[in-house]
Amino acid sequence: MRKRFGETVAVDGISLDIRGGELLILIGGSGSGKTTTLRMINRLIDPDEGSIAINGIDTQTIDGIVLRKNIGYVIQQIGLFPHMTIRENIGLLPTIEGWSREEIESRVAALLTLVHLPPDQFMDRYPKELSGGQQQRVGLARALVMNPPLLLMDEPFGALDPLLRRQLQDEFIGIKEDIGKTIVFVTHDINEAFRLGDRIAIMHEGRIVQIGTPRDLILNPADAMVSDLVGSDRLFEHIASLTVSDMMVPASSIISGDLPVQSAIEVMIQSRSTVAVVRERAASFSVLLLSTLLQRRDEVKTVLEATDPPFFLSMDVSLLxxxxxxxxxxxxxxxxxxxxxxxxxxxxxxxxxxxx
Structure with missing residues (x-):
């Protein structure tokens, strides 16, 4: 996919596959092409070459207005209408779509609760009566009002002070789990990318230099530019003095190998564990991923059939x-x-x- 503005090549031959349900970060310096890429996804601008498909459907075959109704869009400037209440700002599109007053009221209240703004306190306020962080929460609620499967976010926390930005990042991590959307998120802050992203695409001069998980980028940077951006050297200096015991998480779920599958799922969900340790015999252990168990629950009778062999580590070995x-x-x-x-x-x- 390519996009030019006059003689300037803003996006230069990128190819990107975004997985359903993931939060993909686009990160890069000014002029790297990240915002242009985002705007091409919802056809605010069209590519000069190449195509974009959502769930296998070429977006060029979809009316632009219809397409954008099914894509949430959150920007740094927020763009709330100053003469409308928060209720009216969030409920504008449902009103245009002919929802009933009761449906709009219920949806607005649910979304305000989701973004940690008590409805009875905020519904009838105006944007000027809200702080920057509160306005950004309203912008997110408005983007979610039609329950779009895809959410685009262009530096949504970029204008906020560091403390508020961190707070909203923490809140957004929980919101992301609740809404279960596919999210493309633009930022220039690598720490924000690491905290929020499932995968990170690093862009430079209109190209994707590397894409992967935070671990991929730190342990296997594609080049010196990526290494410098993700701070691999600085991170390794920091962890050189740590041991495994300093950074391990407790094994909160230790279950028996003969436990029925459904019982194991319930134990792991109740303890909020994505990984469990399985005791096969007195001194024999394996590990179990909740994701694997959920995928294979109709194929296996006991958890032992879905376990993986463990990779053993000692507590006192160096973390590096x-x-x-x-x-x-x-x-x-x-x-x-x-x-x-x-x-x-x-x-x-x-x-x-x-x-x-």
Missing amino acids: SALEEMKAASVSLGLVMDDGEPAGLLLPDDLISRLV
Whole structure:
């Protein structure tokens, strides 16, 4: 896909596959093409070459207005109508679409609750009566009002002070889990990218230089520019003095290998664990991913059939050495043992988000 503005090539031959339900970050310096890419997705501008498809449908075959009704769009400037109340700002599109007053009231109230603005306090306020962070929350609620499957966000927290920005990032992590949308998020802040993104696409001069998880980018930067952007060297300096025990998470779910599948799912959900340790015998253990168990629950009778062999780590080994060993073995989690018993789990993706 390419886009030119006069003699300037804004987007230069990128190819991108966005997975359903993921939050993909586009990051790069000014003029790297990230915002242009975002605007081409919802046809605010059209590419000069190439095509864009959503769920296999070429967006050029869809009326632009219809397309944008099904794509939420959140920008840094927010763009709330100053003469309308918060209720009217969020409910504008449903009103145009002919929703009843009761339907609009219910939807607005639910969305304000989702973005942590009590409806009874905020529905009848005007934008000028809200802080910048509150206005940004309203902008997000408005983008979600028609329940679009795709959400585009262009530096939504960029104009906020660092403390408020961090607070909204924390809130957005929870909101993201609740709404279950596919999200494309533009930022110039690598720490924000690491905290929020499932995958990160680094752009430079209209091209995608590298795309991957935070762990991919830190452990395997494509070039010196990526290494400098993600701070690989600085991160490794920081973790050089740490051991596995410093950064492991407790093994909150230890379950028996003969536990029925549905019971194991309920235990893991109740304990909010995406990974469980399975005790096969007195001193024999394996690991179980909730995602694997959910995918295979109709195929297996007990959790043992869905487990993976563990990658064992010692508590006192250096964190850097442990990460290098895991990288070499192509494993995504380590089972930390202490005196023959599971002490915790080392999850590199979680670790990186905590360090940055």
